[in-house]
Amino acid sequence: MIDIHLHPLFINELDKTIDEWRRIKTVFLTESQILSPPMQPIRAVLSKLDAANIQKAVLLPIDCRRSRGVSILGNQDIQKICFLSNRFVGFASIDPLDSHGLDYLEDAHAIGLRGLKLDPGLQLFAVKDIIQHPMWKFIEKWRWPVMLHVGYSFVPHVSMYSCTVKDVEMLVDTYPKINFIAAHWGYPNSLELCLTAIKYPNLFIDTSAFYFDSPTKFHRDLFEKIIPLSVVEKSLRHQICFGSNAPKVYIQDMKLAIEELPLSDKTKLAIFQSNTEKLLNQR
Amino acid sequence: MNTIIKHFNIETHKPIEIINITSLILGFQKEAGIQDGMIYIMTRHTTTALLVTEGLSCIEEDILGNLDRLFPKQLDYHHHRYLPDDGCVGYNAEAHLKSIFTGYFLYFPVENHLILKGTRQTIYLVELYGPASREIIIQGWIS
Numbered sequence: 569m570i571d572i573h574l575h576p577l578f579i580n581e582l583d584k585t586i587d588e589w590r591r592i593k594t595v596f597l598t599e600s601q602i603l604s605p606p607m608q609p610i611r612a613v614l615s616k617l618d619a620a621n622i623q624k625a626v627l628l629p630i631d632c633r634r635s636r637g638v639s640i641l642g643n644q645d646i647q648k649i650c651f652l653s654n655r656f657v658g659f660a661s662i663d664p665l666d667s668h669g670l671d672y673l674e675d676a677h678a679i680g681l682r683g684l685k686l687d688p689g690l691q692l693f694a695v696k697d698i699i700q701h702p703m704w705k706f707i708e709k710w711r712w713p714v715m716l717h718v719g720y721s722f723v724p725h726v727s728m729y730s731c732t733v734k735d736v737e738m739l740v741d742t743y744p745k746i747n748f749i750a751a752h753w754g755y756p757n758s759l760e761l762c763l764t765a766i767k768y769p770n771l772f773i774d775t776s777a778f779y780f781d782s783p784t785k786f787h788r789d790l791f792e793k794i795i796p797l798s799v800v801e802k803s804l805r806h807q808i809c810f811g812s813n814a815p816k817v818y819i820q821d822m823k824l825a826i827e828e829l830p831l832s833d834k835t836k837l838a839i840f841q842s843n844t845e846k847l848l849n850q851r
Numbered sequence: 852m853n854t855i856i857k858h859f860n861i862e863t864h865k866p867i868e869i870i871n872i873t874s875l876i877l878g879f880q881k882e883a884g885i886q887d888g889m890i891y892i893m894t895r896h897t898t899t900a901l902l903v904t905e906g907l908s909c910i911e912e913d914i915l916g917n918l919d920r921l922f923p924k925q926l927d928y929h930h931h932r933y934l935p936d937d938g939c940v941g942y943n944a945e946a947h948l949k950s951i952f953t954g955y956f957l958y959f960p961v962e963n964h965l966i967l968k969g970t971r972q973t974i975y976l977v978e979l980y981g982p983a984s985r986e987i988i989i990q991g992w993i994s
Contacts, residue, residue, distance in 0.1 A: 600935055615864045821942070
């Protein structure tokens with residue numbers, strides 16, 4: 569089983585000071601300084617994967633140095649963590665508005681990273697402004713999947729309208745040979761996102777949405793009130809990937825939330841394993 | 852009266868788990884060379900607990916099972932909401948309640964180089980929201 573959405577934050581083994589972790593926490597989680605960064609050794613992350621019976625995880629960085637003055641981990645950080653365990657697959661992040669962005673992209677490819685993460689809200693760019701960016705040619709050539717933050721976010725100063733289903737539609741329509749993963753069910757516009765995925769086979773959706781109650785109750789509500797579960801079972805079972813969004817949620821709790829949905833075993837296997845495998849093995 | 856404090860990191864491996872730390876406490880007392888005095892043990896977390904009971908696996912199972920029965924994970928708790936100081940949703944109320952119910956510290960007197968505890972008394976750390984890297988603090992008071 570694979571988790572396609574993990575942010576490896578507050579890892580002791582990375583060469584960062586506590587002040588650097590505090591800055592990352594301020595940008596990515598909360599501006600409140602009441603609680604210290606919850607530091608952990610990498611083996612604690614592996615224990616969390618074990619507790620959820622997840623064999624592999626995709627690690628996501630976000631290059632927001634221009635917009636926020638700090639990266640939510642850089643490509644080298646991701647490479648370093650990948651060296652610590654073969655259970656990790658690293659994605660890269662570049663700032664499309666950085667004049668050196670393409671160089672960083674090629675560096676990331678050279679060090680073995682296997683996909684791209686973009687977060688327009690945190691990175692402060694509009695998708696329409698990067699739709700003709702030269703990076704897409706490389707991404708298409710390398711057959712990299714692209715993980716895109718879509719919809720709501722708790723991240724300070726990030727609008728839930730920074731990346732919408734309309735932006736996703738523009739990307740999947742312009743680049744039919746690139747596989748995009750829209751994160752967080754695109755919540756709250758999850759039905760529109762599912763309809764877009766029905767139309768575009770190069771659009772995948774990850775399950776890493778959780779904004780109130782518990783992961784289980786959130787997903788129960790999502791499928792009672794917004795998306796008919798039959799849409800997933802009949803139309804989208806080959807396009808949904810399990811993602812937890814750890815450390816904002818425990819992997820085992822998000823896994824339980826998806827496991828408890830009344831979906832067929834075949835569909836769950838696709839969500840937890842084969843869909844992500846397919847995305848990662850297209851090189 | 853002199854004191855000595857030590858911090859111990861314990862890696863837990865399951866969502867809920869009961870870990871025998873008796874040898875850790877006895878080792879601390881020995882290493883600190885406490886002849887007469889007392890020992891305090893404290894967990895630094897609100898989703899772990901410390902307890903003393905008979906060291907039998909059946910009791911361990913009963914403790915975890917009954918904590919689950921008293922505070923089921925699937926209940927609707929007020930704590931299950933966005934927490935501004937965390938930047939994410941809290942949904943582990945049951946772990947906090949189990950921790951409060953069980954307790955966060957223990958105390959033992961020491962006399963003639965011996966921790967005064969019953970032969971059946973085993974000291975446990977209880978993980979209630981793991982796996983995680985946990986820290987306990989042991990303080991020895993030497994008279």
